[in-house]
Amino acid sequence: MNTVVWIVLPYLCLAVFVGGHVWRWRHDQFGWTTHTSQLLESRILRLGSPLFHLGAFGVIGGHAMGLLVPASVTAALRIPEHLYHLTAVWGGTLTGAMLVAGLVLLIARRFADRRVRHTTTPMDKVLYAALAAMIALGMTATVAVNLLGHGYDYRETIAVWFRSVFWFSPRSDLMIGAPLVYQLHAVGGFLFLALWPFTRLVHVWSAPLAYLWRPYVVYRARRGLVPATPPAPAAVRETTLRTVGERSHG
Amino acid sequence: MRIRAQVAMVMNLDKCIGCHTCSVTCKQTWTNREGTEYVWFNNVETKPGIGYPKHYEDQDRWHGGWRLDGKGRLTLRSGGRVKRLARIFANPDLPSIDDYYEPVTFDKDILVSAPGGLSDTPVKRPYSALTGEPTAVEWGANWEDGLGGAHERADRDPNITRMPAEAAAKVRFEFEKTFMFHLPRICEHCLNPACVSACPSGAMYKREEDGIVLVDQNKCRGWRMCVSACPYKKVYVNHATGKAEKCTLCFPRIEAGQPTICSETCVGRLRYLGIVFYDEDAVLAAASVPDERDLLDAQRGVFLDPHDPAVQQAARDAGMPGEWIEAAKLSPVWRLISEYRIALPLHPEYRTLPMVWYVPPLSPVLDAAGAAGRDDTDADDVFHTIRDLRIPVEYLAELFTAGDADAAAGVLMKLAAMRSYMRARTLDGTVAQGLLDGIGMTAEQVESMYRLLAIAKYDERYVIPAAYSKDAAALEAQAATTGGCSLDCEGGPGMGGQAVGGSGPAAVERFHLVGGDDDVHAGRRGLVSRRPDGRIGLSVDPSRGRS
Ligand code: SF4
Numbered sequence: 001m002n003t004v005v006w007i008v009l010p011y012l013c014l015a016v017f018v019g020g021h022v023w024r025w026r027h028d029q030f031g032w033t034t035h036t037s038q039l040l041e042s043r044i045l046r047l048g049s050p051l052f053h054l055g056a057f058g059v060i061g062g063h064a065m066g067l068l069v070p071a072s073v074t075a076a077l078r079i080p081e082h083l084y085h086l087t088a089v090w091g092g093t094l095t096g097a098m099l100v101a102g103l104v105l106l107i108a109r110r111f112a113d114r115r116v117r118h119t120t121t122p123m124d125k126v127l128y129a130a131l132a133a134m135i136a137l138g139m140t141a142t143v144a145v146n147l148l149g150h151g152y153d154y155r156e157t158i159a160v161w162f163r164s165v166f167w168f169s170p171r172s173d174l175m176i177g178a179p180l181v182y183q184l185h186a187v188g189g190f191l192f193l194a195l196w197p198f199t200r201l202v203h204v205w206s207a208p209l210a211y212l213w214r215p216y217v218v219y220r221a222r223r224g225l226v227p228a229t230p231p232a233p234a235a236v237r238e239t240t241l242r243t244v245g246e247r248s249h250g
Numbered sequence: 251m252r253i254r255a256q257v258a259m260v261m262n263l264d265k266c267i268g269c270h271t272c273s274v275t276c277k278q279t280w281t282n283r284e285g286t287e288y289v290w291f292n293n294v295e296t297k298p299g300i301g302y303p304k305h306y307e308d309q310d311r312w313h314g315g316w317r318l319d320g321k322g323r324l325t326l327r328s329g330g331r332v333k334r335l336a337r338i339f340a341n342p343d344l345p346s347i348d349d350y351y352e353p354v355t356f357d358k359d360i361l362v363s364a365p366g367g368l369s370d371t372p373v374k375r376p377y378s379a380l381t382g383e384p385t386a387v388e389w390g391a392n393w394e395d396g397l398g399g400a401h402e403r404a405d406r407d408p409n410i411t412r413m414p415a416e417a418a419a420k421v422r423f424e425f426e427k428t429f430m431f432h433l434p435r436i437c438e439h440c441l442n443p444a445c446v447s448a449c450p451s452g453a454m455y456k457r458e459e460d461g462i463v464l465v466d467q468n469k470c471r472g473w474r475m476c477v478s479a480c481p482y483k484k485v486y487v488n489h490a491t492g493k494a495e496k497c498t499l500c501f502p503r504i505e506a507g508q509p510t511i512c513s514e515t516c517v518g519r520l521r522y523l524g525i526v527f528y529d530e531d532a533v534l535a536a537a538s539v540p541d542e543r544d545l546l547d548a549q550r551g552v553f554l555d556p557h558d559p560a561v562q563q564a565a566r567d568a569g570m571p572g573e574w575i576e577a578a579k580l581s582p583v584w585r586l587i588s589e590y591r592i593a594l595p596l597h598p599e600y601r602t603l604p605m606v607w608y609v610p611p612l613s614p615v616l617d618a619a620g621a622a623g624r625d626d627t628d629a630d631d632v633f634h635t636i637r638d639l640r641i642p643v644e645y646l647a648e649l650f651t652a653g654d655a656d657a658a659a660g661v662l663m664k665l666a667a668m669r670s671y672m673r674a675r676t677l678d679g680t681v682a683q684g685l686l687d688g689i690g691m692t693a694e695q696v697e698s699m700y701r702l703l704a705i706a707k708y709d710e711r712y713v714i715p716a717a718y719s720k721d722a723a724a725l726e727a728q729a730a731t732t733g734g735c736s737l738d739c740e741g742g743p744g745m746g747g748q749a750v751g752g753s754g755p756a757a758v759e760r761f762h763l764v765g766g767d768d769d770v771h772a773g774r775r776g777l778v779s780r781r782p783d784g785r786i787g788l789s790v791d792p793s794r795g796r797s
Pocket residue numbers: 436437438439440443444445446463479480481482483484485496602
C-alpha cells in the first residue's frame with residue numbers, strides 16, 4: 001500500500017504530466033489557450049483573477065521554498081528556525097487567503113453569470129473542483145495545524161520524501177508518520193499534476209515573458225506554396241453557365 | 251531604405267449606399283461559426299453615430315492605438331510593456347460583449363411546427379446565442395443604420411465631442427436636414443499595427459510580402475491584449491475557442507490575385523485594391539511626428555513612387571517579381587492616395603498608419619449647397635458652401651485628418667472641381683482652366699481621376715498580382731513531394747476536386763494558409779487520424795467540452 005501511494009503513484013502522475021504535455025503540445029496548439037471569458041463577464045473577474053493569480057504565485061513560491069530547499073541549507077545560511085517558520089506560516093496564510101478569495105470569486109462567477117456558466121466545459125468543472133480540494137487541504141494544513149495547532153515539521157519528512165522522488169530513490173518510509181491532511185495534500189498534489197496537461201492550466205507554460213524584450217512589430221514571411229493563377233472571373237462564369245446548361249439539358 | 255509592398259484598399263464614400271452586402275458576404279465567408287456571431291470583420295456604420303462597438307473611437311476610454319510619451323517616444327496608449335503584462339490577469343480596457351451586442355438566434359422551427367387552427371400567427375422569438383435563453387434584441391452591428399436612434403445618442407459620437415464647440419453645436423442643429431453618410435470599415439492592416447505590438451505571445455504578425463496582418467491561431471494563447479490595443483476594434487475574441495480573430499483581408503483570395511469578398515461583392519463598386527510600396531525604415535519616424543496634423547503627410551511620405559527607377563531597382567533587389575512592380579505602377583490605391591491626393595486615412599491620430607483609406611463624401615456638402623439655394627453644379631458655389639458650411643468639413647476632419655479642416659476641405663474642393671470640370675467638358679466641350687488651376691491639377695489628371703472614380707472596371711479597380719514567394723522554386727519542389735494544398739487534408743475546405751468545367755485541377759483556385767505544415771482544424775474527424783505531417787495521432791481533445 002505504501003509503495004503504491006508514495007512510490008508508484010508519484011511516478012505515474014509525473015509520467016502523465018510529462019507525456020500529457022508532450023502530447024498536447026504536439027497535437028493541440030489550437031486548444032492551448034487561457035480560454036478567456038472576460039468578454040462575457042468582467043466585473044467579478046477584475047477582482048478575482050488578479051487575486052487568484054498573485055496568490056498562486058505566492059503559494060507556488062512557498063512550496064518551492066519549503067519542499068526544494070533542504071533545512072540544512074537554511075541552517076547554513078544562518079536563518080533562524082523561528083524566523084523561517086514565521087515567514088512560512090504567515091506568508092503561506094496570506095497568499096493562501098488571496099488564493100482562496102480569488103478562487104471563490106472565480107467559482108462564484110462561473111455560477112452566477114449565466115453567460116460564463118454556459119461556456120464552462122466539463123473539464124473546467126473538474127479543474128475547479130480539483131483546485132478547490134487541493135487548496136482546502138493545503139489551507140487546513142497551514143492554518144489548522146501550523147498556525148493554530150501544534151505544528152508539524154514537514155521539512156524533515158515530506159520535503160525529504162518529495163526530493164527523494166526526483167533523485168529516483170523514493171523514501172516512502174518518511175510519509176507513513178505524516179498527519180492525514182498532509183498525506184492527502186501530497187497525494188492530491190501529484191494527482192493534480194497528472195490532470196494539469198489536459199486543462200486550460202497549460203497556459204502557464206506560455207507566460208509571455210519574451211514580450212518584454214521582443215521588437216513591437218512582428219514580421220513573418222509567407223510560407224507555403226505559390227498559388228496557381230486562377231482563371232479570370234469571366235472564364236469561370238462562362239464555364240459555369242456552360243456546365244449548368246449541359247446539366248439541365250442532359 | 252527597406253522597401254516593402256502592402257496590399258491596401260481605398261473606399262470612395264460618396265458611392266456607398268449602405269446596403270451592407272459587404273458585411274453579409276464577409277460574414278458568410280469568415281464568421282458564420284459558433285463563437286463569432288458578433289464578429290464583423292467588415293461592418294458599415296452610419297456617421298454621425300457611436301459606431302461598433304459602442305464608442306470605439308473614444309480612446310480616453312479604451313486606450314487603443316499609440317501616443318507619444320513625455321519624451322516624445324512612441325508607446326502604446328495602454329502603457330509600456332511591464333504595465334501591460336502586469337494587467338494580463340484582467341485587461342481593464344477590454345470591451346464587454348454588451349459593448350458589441352448579445353448575439354441571438356431565432357426559434358424559426360415554430361413557424362412550421364406550430365399546430366394548425368391557431369387564432370394567432372406563430373411568431374419566432376429571439377434566443378441568446380450565449381445562454382440559450384429568451385432575450386431581447388437591444389443592439390446590433392448596424393443598429394444606427396440610417397441615423398437610427400441618432401436623436402438620442404449621435405451627439406455622443408466621439409468625433410462630435412472632439413470637434414470645436416461652435417462647430418459641434420451646428421451639427422446638432424443642422425444634421426437632421428442634411429448630414430449623414432455610411433462608413434464601411436475593415437481592419438486597416440496598419441503599417442505600425444498596435445494589435446501586433448500588444449500581442450504578448452507574438453502570435454500576431456504582419457506578412458513581409460503583402461503586409462496583411464494575421465493571427466496565428468496555433469500560437470494565440472488568448473491574452474486578449476490585441477483586442478483592446480487596436481483603436482479600430484477590429485480584433486475580436488472568439489468566445490468559443492478563446493482565441494483572437496480578425497479580418498484577414500481575404501488573404502487566400504489576394505494570394506490568388508483576386509479581390510477580397512467585400513470588394514468583389516460591393517454593390518456601389520466603391521472599393522479599390524492595389525499595391526503600395528513603402529519604406530519600412532521610415533515607419534517609426536512617421537508614426538512619431540509630434541503634431542497629429544502632420545501625420546497625414548508623414549504617412550504619405552512613407553510611400554515610395556513606383557514610377558521612380560530607383561524604387562523599381564530597390565524592389566527588384568528585394569526579390570520582388572516584375573509582376574509586382576508592374577502592379578504597383580498600375581495601383582489605383584497609389585493613384586488615389588499619392589497622385590491625386592484625394593484619399594485620406596481613417597483616424598491618423600491613432601498613429602498606427604492605417605492602410606485602408608477613404609475618399610471623403612461630397613454628397614452631404616452638395617445637399618447642403620442645394621438646401622442653401624446655391625447651385626450644386628457650380629464649383630464656385632460649392633467651394634463657398636464647403637467653406638461656410640463647417641458641419642461636414644469639421645466632422646470629416648475629425649475622422650480623416652486629425653481635425654485639420656483645411657486638409658479635408660482641400661480634398662472636397664478637388665472633388666467638386668472635378669465634377670464641375672467634367673460637366674463643362676461633357677455638356678459644352680469647354681475646358682475650365684480656372685478650375686484646374688484652383689486645384690493644381692492638369693486636365694489629363696482630372697479626367698483620369700474622373701475615370702477611376704466613376705467608371706473604372708473590375709480590372710482597374712482591383713490590381714492584385716498573385717502571391718510570390720522568395721524561393722518559389724524550392725517551394726514548388728516541395729509541393730511536388732507533399733502533393734500540394736494545405737487545405738486539401740481530410741475534411742479540409744481545400745478544393746482538391748475537379749475544377750469548374752472539369753478542365754483539371756490546374757484551374758482550381760488553390761488557396762493556402764500560412765505555414766504549409768500547420769494542422770487545419772475543420773469538421774469532425776475520427777478517434778485517430780493522420781496529420782498533415784504524416785504521423786498518426788489521437789484526434790479527440792479531452793480538454794474541450796465543445797468543439
Ligand atoms: S486596424 Fe487591423 S492592423 Fe490596425 S491595429 Fe487594428 S487589427 Fe491591427
